[in-house]
Amino acid sequence: MNQDNYRIWVAVTFALSLCVIALGAYTRLTEAGLGCPDWPGCYGFAGVPKSETQQALAATRFPDAPLEADKAWNEMLHRYVAGTLGLMILALNVMAWRRPSRPKGLPALLLATVIFQALLGMWTVTMDLMPVVVMGHLLGGFTTASLLFLLWLRLGTTSSPPSSVRASSGLQAFALFGLLVVIGQIALGGWTAANYAAVVCTQLPLCEVDWRQSFDTSAFGLIQPEHETYQYGVLDYQQRVTIHVTHRIGAMVTAFVLLSLACLLWQQRALRGVAGVMMVVLVGQIVLGITNVVASLPLSVAVAHNVTAVLLLLSLVAVNLQVHRMRQLGRYPNRIASRMGS
Incomplete structure (x- = not known):
């Protein structure tokens, strides 16, 4: 397989990773995370029990977890697609070697990530939706998509920027800061969802209750007391x-930081494209977040909020890579320019 076809394979794998993220969000939001009480099968079968005999056997095996076919199919579809993604990442490694x-480094890191992600998927079920595991599973999915996107970008051929184009160390540091802020906000969103806190406040801009007087930092304890199940929080x-x-x-902090970053990026003509994409995605994410509050978390909007979060993360990955390349161009103009033009 030549380099162009390999990059297409990476692109298809990346697109599938976005599908897995969307399916994961749909599975969680439809309360199907425990649609199958075991892993990797479903009630002891490779798929959802269909016949009356299989369903009777499922009821015998898991008397405390009655079969709900719709939720079970949601869960198994997510597992099937996630498993396909894992096989495609394995194939990426074989082709790379x-x-x-x-x-070789990025494909190997992707393989390690997807293996750990599979473990998190198992623990999500076996630990009955423990919030720290659910949040970790979400972050693992976002990490997988980001690494695939980064690999796709690095495989691309890019013409050399004008010799006058440079990126300062300050801009590089602030771009990295923006990336870390977005990751932190995504983790907060995962923690909100995992603890079923998404609709606890129904008014804007913050909450209808006096949250200042009852602010409880114990809400962020990653290890919570043991419960029979963490479903519904x-x-x-x-x-x-x-x-x-x-x-x-x-x-609010994320919006301010990214707006500031966009202003800095806009000063460089070569960076206006990625700055514009980042701001469009940010505005879309803000609108979706407000809609979630006003409309009490509609399923389609909530799933879109998850997908747009990963798109925002990817835009910051692109920003950081572009700034890094320009920074390297300033340090090693001859070497980097020849590499980018090859």
């Missing part, structure tokens, strides 16, 4: 309000 010129009302309000404040 067959050609010395292809990068185990934290009290004030703790959920604390999580929700912190997520909203985080959204």
Whole structure:
């Protein structure tokens, strides 16, 4: 397989990773995370039990988890597509090692990530939706998509920027800061969802209750007391309000940081494209977040909010790579320009 076809394979794998993220969000939002009480099968079968005999056997095996076919199919579809993604990433590694010129580090890191992601998927079920595991599973999915996107960008051929184009160390540091802020906000969103705190506040801009007087930092304890199940959440009302309000404040901080970053990027003509994409995605994400509050978390909007979050993360990955390339061009103009033009 030549380099162009390899990059197409990476692009298809990346697109599938976005589908897995969307399906994961849909599975969680339809309360199908425990649609199958075991892993990797479903009630002891490779697929959802269909016949009356299979369903009777499923009821015998898991008497405390009655079969709900719709939820079980949601869960198994997510597992099937995620499994396909894992096989495609394995194939990426095989193809990378067959050609010395292809990068090896990123495919290997992707394979390690997707293996750990599979473990998190198993623990999500076996630990009955423990919030720290659910949040970790979401972050693992976003990491997989980001690494695939980064690999696709690095495989691309890019013409050399004008010799006058440079990126300062300050801009590079602020771009990295923006990336870290977005990752932190995504983690807050994952923690909000995992603790069922998404609709605990129904008014804007923060909350209808006096959250300042009852702000409870224990809401962010990653290791929660053991419960038989964490489905529908185990934290009290004030703790959920604390999580929700912190997520909203985080959204405001993120918007301010990215707006500041966009202003800095806009000063460089070569960076205006990625700055514009970043701002369009940010505005879309803000609109979706407000709609979630006003319309009480519609399923389609909530799924779109998850997908747009990963798109925002990817835009920051692109920004950081572009700034890094320009920074390197300033340090090693001859070497970097010849590499980018090859």
